[in-house]
Amino acid sequence: MNVKPIAGPQHGYASSGSDVAECVLAVEGFVLEWVRGTLLRNGPGVFEYGDDVVRHWFDGQAQLHRFAIAGGGVTYASRLLQTRAMRAIHEEGRLSFSEFATDPCRSIFKRAMSVFAPQVTDNALVSIERLGQRHYAMTEAPMAVEFDPETLETLGYGPPAPGTMATAHPHHDPASGSLVNLASSYGPVSAYRVFTQSPDGSVRRLCSQRVTRPGYVHSFAMTPRYVAHTEFPFVVNPIDIPLSGRPFIENFRWRPEQGTRIIVWDRQTGRRVGIYETDAGFAFHHVGAWEDGDRLVMEYVDHSTPAVIDALYLDKLRAGERTVHSDRPPPRLRRVTVDLPNGRVGSELRAEHAIEMPRIDDRRHLGRYRAVYGIAAGPDSDYDTPDHIVKLDNETGDARTWEQAGCYPGEPIFLPAPGSCEEDDGVLLSVVLDAGHERSFLLVLDAADLTELARADAPALIPHGIHGTFTPAAP
Numbered sequence: 001m002n003v004k005p006i007a008g009p010q011h012g013y014a015s016s017g018s019d020v021a022e023c024v025l026a027v028e029g030f031v032l033e034w035v036r037g038t039l040l041r042n043g044p045g046v047f048e049y050g051d052d053v054v055r056h057w058f059d060g061q062a063q064l065h066r067f068a069i070a071g072g073g074v075t076y077a078s079r080l081l082q083t084r085a086m087r088a089i090h091e092e093g094r095l096s097f098s099e100f101a102t103d104p105c106r107s108i109f110k111r112a113m114s115v116f117a118p119q120v121t122d123n124a125l126v127s128i129e130r131l132g133q134r135h136y137a138m139t140e141a142p143m144a145v146e147f148d149p150e151t152l153e154t155l156g157y158g159p160p161a162p163g164t165m166a167t168a169h170p171h172h173d174p175a176s177g178s179l180v181n182l183a184s185s186y187g188p189v190s191a192y193r194v195f196t197q198s199p200d201g202s203v204r205r206l207c208s209q210r211v212t213r214p215g216y217v218h219s220f221a222m223t224p225r226y227v228a229h230t231e232f233p234f235v236v237n238p239i240d241i242p243l244s245g246r247p248f249i250e251n252f253r254w255r256p257e258q259g260t261r262i263i264v265w266d267r268q269t270g271r272r273v274g275i276y277e278t279d280a281g282f283a284f285h286h287v288g289a290w291e292d293g294d295r296l297v298m299e300y301v302d303h304s305t306p307a308v309i310d311a312l313y314l315d316k317l318r319a320g321e322r323t324v325h326s327d328r329p330p331p332r333l334r335r336v337t338v339d340l341p342n343g344r345v346g347s348e349l350r351a352e353h354a355i356e357m358p359r360i361d362d363r364r365h366l367g368r369y370r371a372v373y374g375i376a377a378g379p380d381s382d383y384d385t386p387d388h389i390v391k392l393d394n395e396t397g398d399a400r401t402w403e404q405a406g407c408y409p410g411e412p413i414f415l416p417a418p419g420s421c422e423e424d425d426g427v428l429l430s431v432v433l434d435a436g437h438e439r440s441f442l443l444v445l446d447a448a449d450l451t452e453l454a455r456a457d458a459p460a461l462i463p464h465g466i467h468g469t470f471t472p473a474a475p
Ligand SMILES: [Fe+2]
Pocket: 126, 168, 169, 218, 284, 285, 467
């Protein structure tokens, strides 16, 4: 009989309960003087509604967390995002909007009507992006939710995306200050649409591609010249979404025989450069992309199949099930090289070590990089929940790790040391769930060798989060 250790990650899948007013954290170690600014994190904070519970980790209601760092000290606050979806739960004790894998009970008539007016959730629990001076919480819905980065107060909605869904991972275009994103429009004629959102709120379509069976899309690749959509063969007949009675993601089907299509557009002209093909796979996250002459090179975290989505149902996470290595391969860094003129596509895994929630030095966004930071569950772990931080070298495949028994870290974010151009000269920030002590802490690591510099204890356990962003303090 497999006896699991006491300090499992399951506590991180419980509802956090309530907001936390700003408080000063006890710091152990030494937070470097130059580490000054605000770490904002997003993720699910409430899983129950009425007497029921949402089905999937991606369906918890959004909670924002704020770590403010200055002068070696750290403060913490958190606040639930005040969305229409959250208000309905508070006021009516039920879900009113369709979430990723949980649907409100609706009649056939209401489902049919939703073909024309989809009740897509505004529960923006996935990521945080800046557009000009504004901060947005995002999910795959076409509306981002603006919030105040100081108070975490919900302010309203951002400019609408031109589609039924859009990714929570837009790219910043440094040349224009805009966000570039990819929408999926579902209907009698479905399409992928690349579009920009400017700081003034204007939305402009750049390019599009009609598609009969759209693929599930979580992120995409961009370089100074190109946008590339990696269409993994996890596809949907769009009419099934409103009419099947199944939640959104359960309408998608795995069709590995189709392979993976890579649709490449020229960002300047909006014209399609080509559609290229490679082996079937599945990824949530692109890591980065760059141009090498006439070749487009991109990297993503390949799960091989979409089985990872099934592993993230809340009942499995709360039960502490282990599926990586037994039922599915671990996620690994894959590099795909597209020779644009002649259509040849190369594909290779770049490291043995598993990785997810990949981050790079953001100064290298749209260009070449070597260090990839992320988290992973070790091959000997009893759980799917990542139990260590990993730094991969995408040239040598070497891996460094940080881990501590009973601790489950979240996405690490890299901050460069002021005045340094070295790729890994800086620190990593990660919010870690310490299951043994049923609390969480902010961890500060030296990015070069992943040695611990400091940790700051939060006053309560913070549920496992998804993505976040760091805004440096003004000099
Ligand atoms: Fe993501």
